[in-house]
Amino acid sequence: MNPILKNILVFFAGCILGSCMNMGLIITGNQLIPLADGVNPMDATMWELKYFLFPFLAHAVGTFIGAFIVARYTASYHMVLSISVGVFFLLGGISMVFITPAPLWFIIVDISIAYIPMGWLGWKLTGQDK
Numbered sequence: 001m002n003p004i005l006k007n008i009l010v011f012f013a014g015c016i017l018g019s020c021m022n023m024g025l026i027i028t029g030n031q032l033i034p035l036a037d038g039v040n041p042m043d044a045t046m047w048e049l050k051y052f053l054f055p056f057l058a059h060a061v062g063t064f065i066g067a068f069i070v071a072r073y074t075a076s077y078h079m080v081l082s083i084s085v086g087v088f089f090l091l092g093g094i095s096m097v098f099i100t101p102a103p104l105w106f107i108i109v110d111i112s113i114a115y116i117p118m119g120w121l122g123w124k125l126t127g128q129d130k
Contacts, residue, residue: 003075004075011085018064028054044102044106060114062089067083068082068126071128079128083120085119085122089114
């Protein structure tokens with residue numbers, strides 16, 4: 001297979017599989033720690049601390065899984081494409097800030113840890129070269 005085509009297909013597969021992991025963790029979190037009656041799921045400014053665990057894990061683990069898959073299976077540019085997965089998920093995280101208001105501390109932690117660092121870590125743990 002052409003290496004460029006392989007990189008493109010693997011990148012999209014990594015983004016899709018990472019998104020599936022993200023959504024799976026969000027659904028799991030909602031089942032394990034359901035919102036109390038009267039809590040608006042679209043306004044995280046009123047959430048208790050425990051409700052932020054699974055959204056953060058979903059963002060970080062989804063990004064990590066997508067980046068790991070990309071780093072492991074692309075033909076070249078492993079680090080660049082893995083961090084690109086982090087950027088892809090970062091753009092989604094930034095858009096969520098405007099859709100679902102959240103406390104500033106969560107926005108800062110989420111944006112600074114769950115995306116680009118997880119993209120880098122996904123690449124690093126594969127042991128692939130740059």
